[in-house]
Structures are given as structure tokens and as C-alpha cells.
Amino acid sequence: RMGEVLRHHYPDVIWMPYCFTPATLVSASARHNGDLYNYDDVNANHPDWFLLDRSGQRIFFDDSYYVDIGRQEVRERAWQSLRDFLNRCGRPRYIYLDNYDMRAGERYAPPNYPTNDLWVQAIVGWTEYVGSRLRSEFRFSDGSYPRFVPNVAWAPGFWLRGIPGVSQDAPGVATLPYMGGFLVEHAFMRALTEPGRVRIPSYGTASGSNGPQQWVNGGIRNTVRLATEYPDKLIILIPTLWTNAPDSPQKLRFAIAGCLIVQHDNTFVHIDPRREQDQYPDGYYPPELFVPLGLPRGNFQILNGDIIVGGLFIREYQNGVVVWNPRHDATYTYTVPRDYYDWDRNLVRAGTQVQVPPHTGLVFYAAPEITISLSPAQANVLPGQTVEFTVRYRNTGTAAGTDVRISVPLPDGMTLVSSSPTARLEGRQLVWTVPSVPVNGEGTLRFTVRVE
Known part of the structure; x- marks a missing residue:
């Protein structure tokens, strides 16, 4: 029902149902469409579907038990x-897959998957099976079909194509048609579970265990590549x-600068104050998101x-311009090319050399700064007499102002003459719109009033 309401009232909003990929949810309040397997039924009638760890225990994670997604009956x-739910909720174009876990074999070593490569084959097979059924049974009028949007926090490099002479395609490339x-x-x-602790992921290096061939490492690098190589x-x-x-x-500025580095037309950003949602019931919108950079x-x-x-x-x-240093072990120098403001609205002159230490994001932007003065400041006039005021404006900022709105309150007891x-x-406001005010440009406006 919610899907139908969203589609009717907000046809331009992207929405997607939530599904938990490799596990069945224990809490009844959290299931809804999220549980694709029906925990009560699996527990009562298909206990052999549960995935066991190296000790023979069911694998429990995030209020759910893993199931063996390599089994045909589990995939079916x-x-x-998923098919039944999509038919009920209006056939959305996207399906969110949470906990898309490519590393369960590495972390739990289940006997069915003694190596992580075998587990990866299972999750790729699950995706191809369910994705191919979506493609064959849920065609839209334009020929497209519902596709997955997985949570890739486990390993954003899982879908990266190889770099010639450096790395091969990652395993998830086979599933790209369904993504x-x-x-x-x-x-x-990343906000850690301990209050007040925040961590920046690793960028990775060109050799060793963090090399580009290791899709499980280099979180920042792989996020940059994933966000830019599939526009x-x-x-x-x-x-x-x-x-x-x-x-x-x-760290927030570092993260926002990273988002600005990679954004394209299909990029969306949500700043999540993890575990502090009660303080921000309407969302968290730091001022750094609203710097007037343009496109x-x-x-x-x-x-x-x-x-x-x-x-x-x-x-x-x-x-x-956005300047971003994701390395943890290098400091760079950036020369500001023209007069700009920084994130704190400080004026930074052209030619200034700025140090950019590890894990730092900087934004420099141009914006107009219009100052206004009114003269005379005082006038001794009698009722019935007129007085002329002069408004002087000047752009002291770093960019030209366009369609600049200048307003001056009309004093009480006075009537506008000209x-x-x-x-x-506009009410008791005199308003002018100046088409353009260049940097260091200035101008004059005048008005005459009669004292009542």
C-alpha cells in the first residue's frame, strides 16, 4: 500500500523496498518485506537452510540468521x-538489498564454504538467479526491469572492472546487468558503535594486501571508483x-568534499548522524552542504x-573548487588560483599556498558580498516637507552578483514621492533589483519621501 501511495503522490521520487539479502530476520517487527525467507517457517520446517559457522552454530548477525543462499530452494x-511483494507494492524500479555480504566465508568459515571465494560464488549465483527472474517477469513499457541497489559498505570494490596491467575484474562485475x-x-x-568515535576508511596502496586486486580493501579508493565509473x-x-x-x-568536511569530488547527475547524499536521530527528527543538514559551488x-x-x-x-x-586529500600519510600544497572564500567564509587571496594534510577536504568558492549604506543618516524636516535619500551599494565579494535584490525600509510617518x-x-519595503554588480562594482539608488 505504501508503494502505491508513493507512486501516486510523488511520481518523481525514487523509492525502493527494503530486503535483507543473505539472512532471515528474527524480530517480527523488523520483517515485513525485509525477510525474503520467513524465519518462522525456516526455523520450523527447513532448519537445514540455516548457515552454520566453523563451530556448527547458526550464524547470527544484526538480529538475523544467515541462510545458505547457495541452495536452489533458498534462492527460489x-x-x-520478492515477486509477491513487488506485485503488491506497485512494481518499483529499484530494490534495496541490505547486508549484501561478500565476506561471510572469510569471517565465519562455514563448512559449506571453506573459502571466501566459494561464498562469493554463492552470492553471485543468488543475484544472477533472482535478477534473471526479475528481468524475465517484470518488464516495464520501456523494456527495462527492476534492478537491485545493494548496500556495498562491506566492499565497494566488489563491482569494479579491472585496470589493464594492474588488476582483473572483481567478482561482482558478473552481476552488473542486475544492478x-x-x-x-x-x-x-563511519560512526563507530562507541559514542563519539568516528573513523575514516583506508584509501589503500598500490602493493601488498591493500592492492587494487584486493576488492575487500581500499574502501575510499574503491568508493571513488565505484561512484565515478558507472555514471x-x-x-x-x-x-x-x-x-x-x-x-x-x-571529518564531516572531509566526507562532504569526497561526495563533491565524485558526484554526478545520479548521485544522492544523505548525512546520517548515526544513533543521534532523536536530536534531528527532520534530518541533519550541516551548512557545508549548501556552499554555492554551482555545477x-x-x-x-x-x-x-x-x-x-x-x-x-x-x-x-x-x-x-574542491580540494581533497584521502591519503593518511601525505601532505600536499595547493595554490589558490583566484580570490575565494573558504568554508568558514574567510577571504583567501589568489596565489595563497594552502597546506592540505592527510584526510582533509577543502572547499573554495566565489560569492558576491553586497554592502549597503544610506545617507543622510539623519534629517531635520517638518511635516509636509520632502527629503531625498541616497542608497550606495558595493560588491566587496569574490564573484559578480546577478539579479541583486536591494531593499530599504520606508520610515514610519513618511510617504514615497519618487x-x-x-x-x-513591498509592504513598507522599497525594493530594487540590480541586474549585475561586478566584483568591486558599485552604484547609487535614490528615493524621495514626504513627511506626513
């Missing part, structure tokens, strides 16, 4: 549950934080490095 149950996008929980910043797919970035952590402001001009550049080893990421926007250029009255 998932498909039947409509990716949700990156903890993108660029036709949804990318939902969700940095998580504790707002009361001492270093949260700096990006092309993709990012990497100075002093490349996508494998990292470096200083630079991305130009219409009204500014204005030059002609102003409009």
Missing part, C-alpha cells in the same frame, strides 16, 4: 517472496557520524599521484 524462496545502483553506507566516514547507475552516499565527537567537524566542470584531477596510490584530488565547479531608478513597494 527469495524469488517467490541499478549502489548505496554506500559509511561513505568516506548511469544510482549512487547513494551516506557518511555516518557522531555530531558530538571532537573531530567530527573536520561541476568535468571530472576530478589527481595531482601528485593516480587513482591507485591516491594523491591530491581537485575538482572545479562553476563557482569554486525613486530613481524606479523601485517597487
Whole structure:
């Protein structure tokens, strides 16, 4: 029913049902469509479906028990549950898959999957089975079909294509036809379970266990690649934080700058104050999200490095530039190309050399700054007499102002006689719209009033 309501009232909003991929949910209050397997039925009639760990115990995680998704009957149950739900909720275009776990074999070593590669084959097989059924039975009028949007927090590199001479395709590439996008929980910043603790994921290096061939490592690098190499797919970035952590402001700016580095037309960002939702019932919208950068001009550049080893990421926007250092072991110097404001509205002059230490995100932007003065400040006039006021404006900012609105309150006890250029009255406000005010540009407005 909710799906039908959303589709009717908000046809342009992207929405998707929630499904838990490899496990059956224990709590009845959390199941709904999320449980594709029906815990009560599995527990009573199919206990052999549960996945066991190396000790022979059922694998319990996040209020759920893992099931053996390599079994045909388990996959068929998932498909039947999903099909029935989609038919009831209006056939959405996207299906959110939570806990898309590519590393269960590594973490739990179940006897059925003694290596993680075998578990990866199972989850790829599950995706291909359910995805192919969606493709064959749920065609839209434009020929498309519902696609998955998995939570890729476990390993964003799982879907990356290989780099010639460096790495091979990651296992998830085989499932790309069934993927409509990716949700990156903890993108660029992760709130840990301990109050006030926030961690920035590793970028990875070009060699060793964090090499590009290891899709389970290099969280930041792989997030950057995933978000930029598939511009036709949804990318939902969700940095998580504790707002009361001492270093949260700096890490928040790092995360937002990372989102600005990779964003494209299909990118969506949600800042999640993890476990502090009661403080922000209407959402958390830090001012850093609203810097007037305009639209990006092309993709990012990497100075002093490349996508494998990292470096200083630079991305130009219409009204500014984003500077981002994801490395944990390098400090770079950036020369500001023109007069800009920084995130704190400090004026930074052209040619200033700014140090960019590890895990730092900076934003520089141009914006107009209009100052207004009114003269005379005082006037001794008698009832029936007139007085002329002069409004002087000047742009002391770093960018031209367009369609600048200038308003002056009409003093009580006075009636407007004339204005030059002609102003409009909005209540007791005299309002002018100046088409353009260049940097350091100034102008004059006048109006005459009669004392009542």
C-alpha cells in the first residue's frame, strides 16, 4: 500500500523496498518485506537452510540468521517472496538489498564454504538467479526491469572492472546487468558503535594486501571508483557520524568534499548522524552542504599521484573548487588560483599556498558580498516637507552578483514621492533589483519621501 501511495503522490521520487539479502530476520517487527525467507517457517520446517559457522552454530548477525543462499530452494524462496511483494507494492524500479555480504566465508568459515571465494560464488549465483527472474517477469513499457541497489559498505570494490596491467575484474562485475545502483553506507566516514568515535576508511596502496586486486580493501579508493565509473547507475552516499565527537567537524568536511569530488547527475547524499536521530527528527543538514559551488566542470584531477596510490584530488565547479586529500600519510600544497572564500567564509587571496594534510577536504568558492549604506543618516524636516535619500551599494565579494535584490525600509510617518531608478513597494519595503554588480562594482539608488 505504501508503494502505491508513493507512486501516486510523488511520481518523481525514487523509492525502493527494503530486503535483507543473505539472512532471515528474527524480530517480527523488523520483517515485513525485509525477510525474503520467513524465519518462522525456516526455523520450523527447513532448519537445514540455516548457515552454520566453523563451530556448527547458526550464524547470527544484526538480529538475523544467515541462510545458505547457495541452495536452489533458498534462492527460489527469495524469488517467490520478492515477486509477491513487488506485485503488491506497485512494481518499483529499484530494490534495496541490505547486508549484501561478500565476506561471510572469510569471517565465519562455514563448512559449506571453506573459502571466501566459494561464498562469493554463492552470492553471485543468488543475484544472477533472482535478477534473471526479475528481468524475465517484470518488464516495464520501456523494456527495462527492476534492478537491485545493494548496500556495498562491506566492499565497494566488489563491482569494479579491472585496470589493464594492474588488476582483473572483481567478482561482482558478473552481476552488473542486475544492478541499478549502489548505496554506500559509511561513505568516506563511519560512526563507530562507541559514542563519539568516528573513523575514516583506508584509501589503500598500490602493493601488498591493500592492492587494487584486493576488492575487500581500499574502501575510499574503491568508493571513488565505484561512484565515478558507472555514471548511469544510482549512487547513494551516506557518511555516518557522531555530531558530538571532537573531530567530527573536520571529518564531516572531509566526507562532504569526497561526495563533491565524485558526484554526478545520479548521485544522492544523505548525512546520517548515526544513533543521534532523536536530536534531528527532520534530518541533519550541516551548512557545508549548501556552499554555492554551482555545477561541476568535468571530472576530478589527481595531482601528485593516480587513482591507485591516491594523491591530491581537485575538482572545479562553476563557482569554486574542491580540494581533497584521502591519503593518511601525505601532505600536499595547493595554490589558490583566484580570490575565494573558504568554508568558514574567510577571504583567501589568489596565489595563497594552502597546506592540505592527510584526510582533509577543502572547499573554495566565489560569492558576491553586497554592502549597503544610506545617507543622510539623519534629517531635520517638518511635516509636509520632502527629503531625498541616497542608497550606495558595493560588491566587496569574490564573484559578480546577478539579479541583486536591494531593499530599504520606508520610515514610519513618511510617504514615497519618487525613486530613481524606479523601485517597487513591498509592504513598507522599497525594493530594487540590480541586474549585475561586478566584483568591486558599485552604484547609487535614490528615493524621495514626504513627511506626513
